[in-house]
Amino acid sequence: MRKQISLLLRALVFAAALFTAFILLLLVGYILVKGIPHLTPALFAWTYDSKNVSLTPALFNTAFLIALALLLAAPAGIFAAVYMTEYARRGSRLLYPVRLAAETLAGLPSIVYGLFGALFFVGSLKWGYSLLAGACTLALMVLPLIMRTSEEALLSVPGIWREGSFGLGAGRLRTVFSVVLPAAAPGISAGVILGAGRIAGETAALIFTAGTAAKIPESVFSSTRTLSVHMYTLASEGLYLDQAYATAVVLLLLVLAINICAALLAKKMTEERNG
Secondary structure, eight states, X not given: XXXXXXHHHHHHHHHHHXXXXXXXXXXXXXXXXXXXXXXXXXXXXXXXXXXXXXXXXXXXXXXXXXXXXXXXXXHHHHHHHHIIIIISOTTOTTHHHHHHXXXXXXXXXXXXXHHHHIIIIIIISOOOSOHHHHHHHHHHHHHHHHHHHHHHHXXXXXXXXXXXHHHTTOOHHHHIIIIIHHHHHHHHHHXXXXXXXXXXXXXHHHHTTTOOOXXXXXXXXXXXXXXXXXXXXXXXXXXXXXXXXXXXHHHHHHHHHHHHHHHHHHHHHHHHHHO
């Protein structure tokens, strides 16, 4: 009886894996089939107009937004995780509400962040629809992800490494920067790059904060649109569905490249640490 249950569970797990892979391949295949034939040179023109509906400005804006949002979120998330794992006392009353807040914020729909950004950054701070407002909103959105992944990466570092560093006379700060952070770097880097992938695919929060201007911004206070917003705008207009599918292909390849980079970087850092 136990053997039969084990075989049944194994079959269910295998079926679930196959179903997940099938759905993924179906979605990716559909996007590629619908989009690749429409990847024309006009779609990559330097400037956008109603004839070429170029995605080049949106591609650059996506890169700018990822860099600025991570510049704001990554240091805050990493150092918050360092405090929680290395400096806060065990059983501290501060840790539970902070972790609870991070998990709650990580589960909020992106439209909630967009509404907050529209009210606070766009309205109260008078930044208007701008690259900076969008970046700050997305920084708040990925901050819990970076903090939680960094905390897990730091907790995975063996405690004996810290004790050995203390035994050699190193202080806590030197131990953190010379021993703990280098050992946890693969997990931290993977979390940061996955945060970049989430930023690249975000739409709802940016419509309310960064705007939809199809041009490369002149400053951080200029309105802009990313690839995901560009794709949404083209599809909602109903006149450029083919170009919207082509944009989806580019966005898919960008997110795939980010995830591959995360995996390769984590693997390389792990090999260097173990080697």
